[in-house]
Amino acid sequence: MTSSLHHRAIENLGTRIISGELPAGHVMLAEQLEVELKVSRSVIREAVRVLQSLGLVETTKRVGIRVLPAGRWNPFDAQVIRWRLASDARGAQLRSLAELRSAVEPAAAELAAANAPAPLRLELVQVARAMRDAGHNGDVPRFLELDIAFHSLLLSGSGNEMFANLMGQVAETLTGRTVHGLMPDHPHEAALQWHVDVAEAIARGDGAAAREGSERIMRRTMTRMADTWTEQPRVFIPVNR
């Protein structure tokens, strides 16, 4: 199912557009794509429709299928993110995601302290403690697993479905290695305790403490990650397009 012709056509075109192989303004013809990908018209059409909804192409009668500039791509779509991570813009995409996460998590922590259901608070504390233990014991694989679980739980606990999906949509589609382009891949002593502090603040409903603790973690994470995003040029998208 994952390797349906339809899916493969989307993957093929999406990758090539985002990598820059098919630059903005490039025009393709459905008929030509049929030959190139060796699939029928319906497959091409369905793939193009999906790419259209992602903002990667537009179709115009009498012209063809035109590739759109990067500013039109839906930057929140999991597929688009995955394609960008596989392209030269990998560093820029990681930075964008990290900045977003760093902005959102403290807010999510504060909301979770106010709104999260009791069982989730409990689980959060348990995961944070288990994570601290795994870190102390040098059990890196378990630490990584718990780290993701912790941040996913926190975002879910906010009760904001957009926050919840930040880790959700992305983390699940992505490989473990890519996810850890967003978070340190080996434990940091103080940060282990900070996670527990955040979890406990959420558990007792202390929003301010939860936010501050999360901000501390995010600041630390950002500084540790910053050098991995090899100096990537920032893209400034014009307001009107």
Next chain:
Amino acid sequence: MTSSLHHRAIENLGTRIISGELPAGHVMLAEQLEVELKVSRSVIREAVRVLQSLGLVETTKRVGIRVLPAGRWNPFDAQVIRWRLASDARGAQLRSLAELRSAVEPAAAELAAANAPAPLRLELVQVARAMRDAGHNGDVPRFLELDIAFHSLLLSGSGNEMFANLMGQVAETLTGRTVHGLMPDHPHEAALQWHVDVAEAIARGDGAAAREGSERIMRRTMTRMADTWTEQPRVFIPVNR
């Protein structure tokens, strides 16, 4: 083109799914949809493919087209957001967007102070001042227009394409009224100056001041908007799905 059969089919099904008329688990048959919407198979198939990429449905052989639960919907897609705003969950969607915006804008302001290109900084200051003037003169339409322009510019100035699209993808697709479910629709004295302060902080590269000013605006905005989101239940999406 906007009212192509394909587009209308997407609109019809998307609206009905998100409104809850077609609940999660509900199974439809392509053939049945052809009859119901009075369109051909190709139209249905292309529409279903798009809805699939938005996480609204999944297709299974021998079963049909199954509606997925809300937790699987892509909450960042502009269409999904629009459909939710037109549904009973309007309040919850506005709250989610406002929380996201409130988390992101201060971060964007700080990044803009560090990275925004010079012309954008200049424009930001000009817009902020024009906005203050319009507010003082009681020119509400112009104030609204400039308000959107200001926040769009600020987000663009961050150089983070995800931030830039928060206003972009959403605001442009949406009606003016909906956008102002996210920001006050008449000027507040002090806030007018705060906008200028933020713009000037960004212009002189003072990240800390820009962030603080933006946080002040966001706190004010949130408290003024909060009562418009009539007590909506929060949705807690399970981590694994």
Next chain:
DNA sequence: AGTTTTAGATGTCTGCACACATCGGTGTCA
């Protein structure tokens, strides 16, 4: 320069063959 015509592309419809998940009947075994 403005208008009309035309060619060429997508949009829509239809009939067919195939793959494959599910269901239900059949046979085997305890």
Next chain:
DNA sequence: TGACACCGATGTGTGCAGACATCTAAAACT
């Protein structure tokens, strides 16, 4: 006799091929 494993029938999405409709950019013509 009853429970269970097997296997074929069935129905559905997937993919294909070809036709006609419709729109529009670009050419041709005033």
